[in-house]
Amino acid sequence: MTKLDEKVALVSGASSGIGEATALVLAAEGAKVGLVARREERLKALKNTIAARGGQAISVVADLADLDLAQQAVDQVQNAFGRLDILVNNAGVMYLSPIAEAKVADWQRMIQLDLLSLMTLSKRALHHMQTQGSGHIINISSVMGRTIWAGRSAGYSAAKWGVGAFSEVLRQEAIAFNVRVTLIEPGAVDTELSHNITNPAVKEEVLSYVANVNALQSEDVASAILYAVTQPSRVNVNEIMLRPLKQEF
Numbered sequence: 001m002t003k004l005d006e007k008v009a010l011v012s013g014a015s016s017g018i019g020e021a022t023a024l025v026l027a028a029e030g031a032k033v034g035l036v037a038r039r040e041e042r043l044k045a046l047k048n049t050i051a052a053r054g055g056q057a058i059s060v061v062a063d064l065a066d067l068d069l070a071q072q073a074v075d076q077v078q079n080a081f082g083r084l085d086i087l088v089n090n091a092g093v094m095y096l097s098p099i100a101e102a103k104v105a106d107w108q109r110m111i112q113l114d115l116l117s118l119m120t121l122s123k124r125a126l127h128h129m130q131t132q133g134s135g136h137i138i139n140i141s142s143v144m145g146r147t148i149w150a151g152r153s154a155g156y157s158a159a160k161w162g163v164g165a166f167s168e169v170l171r172q173e174a175i176a177f178n179v180r181v182t183l184i185e186p187g188a189v190d191t192e193l194s195h196n197i198t199n200p201a202v203k204e205e206v207l208s209y210v211a212n213v214n215a216l217q218s219e220d221v222a223s224a225i226l227y228a229v230t231q232p233s234r235v236n237v238n239e240i241m242l243r244p245l246k247q248e249f
């Protein structure tokens with residue numbers, strides 16, 4: 001028996017970075033995994049990797065910024081495997097910029113995906129978990145959901161602080177349904193996230209920071225998630241913050 005045999009997990013943003021690494025570790029521990037993101041080819045390749053290692057996965061191609069599609073993605077995974085034990089709310093974008101130079105459309109995108117979509121996925125998963133009588137929702141925030149980085153993180157921190165607030169309300173409300181809630185707050189992780197920053201100067205600064213700080217690897221965050229979901233059922237790991245050793249703020 002592996003630790004997550006008989007469990008079903010949905011990982012949003014499974015096509016790269018932290019989500020991909022998390023899907024691999026959950027599948028390696030025996031979970032059946034629903035892989036959700038937009039890039040179909042990446043999901044297909046990951047699904048094949050999991051199958052080649054003896055695991056089981058399905059891919060669901062969805063733009064989770066569309067809240068109807070977000071709800072449908074949860075239902076699709078639940079229908080495919082007959083239950084839903086773990087939701088890893090990981091899909092996100094990070095458009096850092098000073099407020100004066102920020103694009104309002106970037107703020108909108110972050111609130112829509114990093115916060116509203118996460119809330120919608122949580123609500124729909126909670127519905128299935130309530131019926132089931134158990135479950136675990138993992139919400140990926142950030143160190144920037146606990147602090148701020150002036151000149152850069154206004155919109156991102158607004159979304160991620162929202163994730164922190166929502167997750168604590170969810171944790172308290174979900175106790176009645178025997179559902180656990182964990183907030184994960186990583187510092188700098190070496191992924192594609194910073195490559196998509198739309199402000200060229202901030203992008204260059206952040207890429208250079210990530211390269212020089214000996215950033216976390218996606219697998220480091222996946223290990224923290226695995227720790228949370230493999231504790232005895234009486235334990236709710238409420239929050240994990242992890243930074244690269246060299247990261248000060």
Ligand SMILES: NC(=O)c1ccc[n+]([C@@H]2O[C@H](COP(=O)([O-])OP(=O)(O)OC[C@H]3O[C@@H](n4cnc5c(N)ncnc54)[C@H](OP(=O)(O)O)[C@@H]3O)[C@@H](O)[C@H]2O)c1
Pocket residue numbers: 012013014015016017018019036037038039040042062063064065090091092093094113114140141142143185186187188189190191192193194218
């Ligand atoms: N990297 C860091 O330093 C860091 C630090 C703290 C927190 N985080 C958080 O960790 C999470 C994962 O980020 P990452 O670092 O692993 O970056 P990443 O490699 O860029 O992964 C982001 C994931 O989100 C998915 N995604 C983006 N827009 C989407 C949409 N509209 N619909 C569905 N999926 C969408 C992407 O897939 P598609 O493009 O295929 O849709 C991708 O799988 C994010 O919530 C991020 O805020 C990252």
